[in-house]
Amino acid sequence: MTVVTHEAGAPSGAAPPSGDPGDAIVTHGLTKRFRGGQVAVDALDLTVPRGSVFGFLGPNGSGKTTTIRMLLGLVAPTAGDYSVLGMPLARALPRVGALVEGPAFYPYLSGEANLLRFDAADPTAAGATARTRVGEALERVGLSAAAGKRFRNYSLGMRQRLAIAAALLGPRELLVLDEPTNGLDPQGTREVRALVKEIAADGTTVFVSSHLLAEVEQMCTHAAIMRTGNLVAQGTIASLNGGLTTRIRVETPDAADAARVLDALGLADVRSAAPEVTAELGGQAPEEINAALVREGVAVRGLAVVRPSLEDVFVGLTGEGFDVDG
Template sequence: MSTAVLDPARVGQGSGDATGPLAVRTDGLTKRFRSGQVAVDDLDLRVPRGAVYGFLGPNGSGKTTTIRMLLGLVRPTAGAAWLLDAPVPAASAAVLPRVGALVEGPAFHPYLSGRDNLARLEAADATADPRTADRRAGEALERVGLSAAADKRYRQYSLGMKQRLGLAAALLRPRDLLVLDEPTNGLDPQGTREVRHLVRELADAGTTVLVSSHLLAEIEQVCTHVGIMRTGRMVLQGDRSALVAHGAARLRVTTTAGTAGEAARVLTGLGLDEVRVDGVQVDALLGSVRPEDVSVALVRAGVGLAGLEVRSPSLEEIFVELTGEGFDVAR
């Protein structure tokens, strides 16, 4: 079944449709490099408090640059940003201790153990309580499944273990906001499931989680809200279920032998578009026509109706429709 076109204007393009308190907000955020490349273009990002926000887009769409601007690692060319109601970068020193982050392949000291690397991070944080540092480091390592490798040198870690240590660093203390850039990079299927469980656990405890990822299948299982980037611009964002529900639904009618042609004529007469016949099945774009009216019309026309299915587009289909690119959904 082909993907139907989603109208971004109906479901919140650009500024999105988020209402209520926001954990992350940007207005016209822009980053233009000296080369002239515009990595992020007039971005209005809206991440509601308590949400798991799936920040999606193909490589080069501007996701990581956006995250770097939010965390004060890159200075924006124009626009404004707020984290937990605090303007950044102006108030970064005050608000960032409430934010945990994992950005693009975390770097640690190769000759120190995982535990010692976390200890150095703790020592560099003037807002952390040194009396509880060892306990919190142990809890963070246990939470990401690294307790057994806590005293192993970082240079001996696999890619997946390095990613887990980056997650542990983000979880050294309770956070109001967690920003994760490709958190499952290098993880095996079990590790990916553990991260998914961890995200749910954090969200249930009240932490807002912004997750940037190419693994759409993983994001779709945990996110409550979605933002889709393309070439530096936000093309669609809002509540995940609302985005899918507002997608253009398609109708599939399964007929008995010899009545598919008549079914197609009925659907066309009702005003359905893109009517196609394939054997005993007839597909069409449903539009504003009610499925129950279609069923009645088919029966009255003498069509042997064996099945009728209404299908909304998946999140992956919406992404492909808006960006023209696919996702790495295999893991």
């Protein structure tokens, strides 16, 4: 029954690391250095509150998957400790549904047989109810019709859905989804988002990693941002965005005039970069700014209110574009 042993948290008997027992995931100084010295995750302090939909953001290669592998007991941390659902990992894992680094199934088995196989691996799952639960999980992801089809013949989207179905086999308190929309078409992506919302509405904590900022903004209540193994920021989406202000952007051939007008209106941080002028919106109404511009004879080609996105947060925190990574 040994699941994982590492210096900080024995799988059973040991008291879970300190932290609010109400948190689904807590890590303290969690570090993973692979052989060869490469530090994949560096002193991670992560707190995932129960009931949240937590977006774990970062470019490819920033240590998200290694963190998830540590949380699931697949990889032993080099240092630090963590607790999942506030209990020893061997007891927590049956309550955790996981999708790690894409689907992996037996190609020669049907979708249903694959799920039965993974269900059999869970020592807390009752064999008597297995078929019912597998059927429900398949229905949940819309794969009932393909249940008897071999996994080999599944399309990319069906494979991804089967992996999500596997994560939904039992009663889950925490769902860990690593890049759940990878390989899905726009329709499939929407369906996954809807499913995540539905699951979260049931009270299950969802920990979803992604390299797509927009996806996290749409699905999540909380987020953490990783960059090259380090945690850059974490908190509610609102608090992450809170550090940045809403700006107004004016598209005009008369950039200099427009900048003067915005300045005169008392807007802060006016930046002019023809053919665009931007400024902090403050509390002003965009329509009045537009009226003022037109009154002053500025030709307005476009006017937009730019709300801060997580991408801006990321750029602001790291000074880098999100997709730039090594």
